[in-house]
Amino acid sequence: MSKLLSLKQWLSLPEAAGHLQTIFNEQVTVADVLRFCTSGHLTLSVNFVNHGRAKLARKVPLLEAGFTLIPDLEQSDPPTVTIYGGEEVAAAFQEWLKLHPEEAAQITERKQSVVAILRGDAISTTECVTRGEGVSVLKGLWDLTMIGAERLDVEQRLQQETGGPEVELICLDGVLLSRPDGTFARLQAEFTADELPPEDVSSDASPEQRRMHEERRYYPAGELPSDAPMVVRPEALLEFIEAVSGGRSGRTLTTRERNNFLRIFVALAKQAKIDLKEGGKAAVQIEAAVLAAGFEGPKEKTIRAILAEARDID
Template sequence: MSKILHLREWLTLDEAATHVSSLVEENVSVLDLLWLGAERHLTLSVRIPNPTMAKLCAFKAFDEVPKAEPLRANPDLPWTGELVTLGDSIDGITWVVETSHNPVEVYGVFELLMIGGDAISVEDEYQARRGGPPLEFVSMNGAYIIEPKALLYGELQGGRPFKLMERFEDDSGYYPASRLPSDSELVVRPASINDLVGKLQPPRVEKPLAAKERTTHLNVIGVLLELLRSPRPGRDSEAAIIKEMLENYPDKAGISKRNLETKFAEAKKSLKS
């Protein structure tokens, strides 16, 4: 899978679990990914194969809405719409959702915001996979998805957020969808996997030099200083400098042809980085 991973826009949950397991060298199950997604450690996505209705929306922190004025649509947005207060919160902030009046068709792969019916759908999948009971509650706010490659609306994150909608049986209008579409599929983007693996791997700590390694480093530096104190013609290449170092200090730790060639190469690479 790794050879074609850069060509894949998304992976199924089973494929993602297998790939993460190989990267972290530890067994990671689909249940683990669903839990990580529910806790917002992993950004889950949904693949909507057939067009479904949604309203373009934007987010505004409830505390930032002037209380002296009635809630109204943001005049900076390219549409006028309704305002709905979310009962859920994001990072401890209750958000006001501004939605457009006219729903549009959406399909493809979208990231989940995990603030309404989309979060319930993830929990539903978790319970189904572990043989648990189905959820009986719904979200009156709707299910939210985000198009990550689009322009920024609101302050939540990059992309265009949408609220999924369902049509009334009598075709008199639309109401917020309580779940993700029944024919949709939870998936994971490769970029989200990379972000997760970065969180799971412990920070790299540079080990202190051992006594022997420290001595070899100091010997190389000391010999180079001695060469600088006694300039002479012919030191016009690394090979010439290494030859002279070997002739003058053959018994010093670290003064070997292989070690000097390696350290010189590492030093040049370090200066360029």
């Protein structure tokens, strides 16, 4: 990562594309950056310029999140339990029933089919993100998890960049964001005054009543706000570069490029009147020149290895 890049908190999508183009010496467009995100290779973020509102959530085991049971609209005899979320969620539900015998008894006694709903969004075979409580103010950078409605926002931007069709899909789960410290946030939108009837809160209302009154003004946002631009954190960009480069932040030199650098090395040594045939002495002279130029390396041992290659260059 360049020194100037490390000083930036975020890069715009065109800046990220330009940096990748410089690193890999290939044409990279904003559409490519968006594709890297939709494929799960690059983490995109949003910058809440004018702040936002969200319910803060956390990642917990499936058992800790628990389940909510509601009557199934389609009753059957004998009664059934419908569980959404795959085999792992179903297995967690069976374990949860063992820990909550009163819920199991309720199913048996009522003799009605129910739907078991996980109190969160599964993000792995063992963990989920809770629904969150309270409404907090969001500031600065938040990462897109690509689990909720934010994925459709990225897809819509990609279609715009490539001249594709409008994305007409919807996601009822809302926008789910995260931060590197493990905090999650469920983005909220606010009802207008016309959409929400007024409701006074008495002066002696409890904190819980006040919290519920505040929360009723909000609902899960179906998309990112227009004043929260998509950006890329430098750390996320570096992780992507290292992953693509096999753990290196730059691309590997081809044989032709390496030979060209060795030829330049030999030419500069001749200009400095350093005889490369005198291996040990030449390595000491070059190391001294490197230190005089303000560099910490390479050291003499590494220079000797380079000299061995340079002497065989045509």
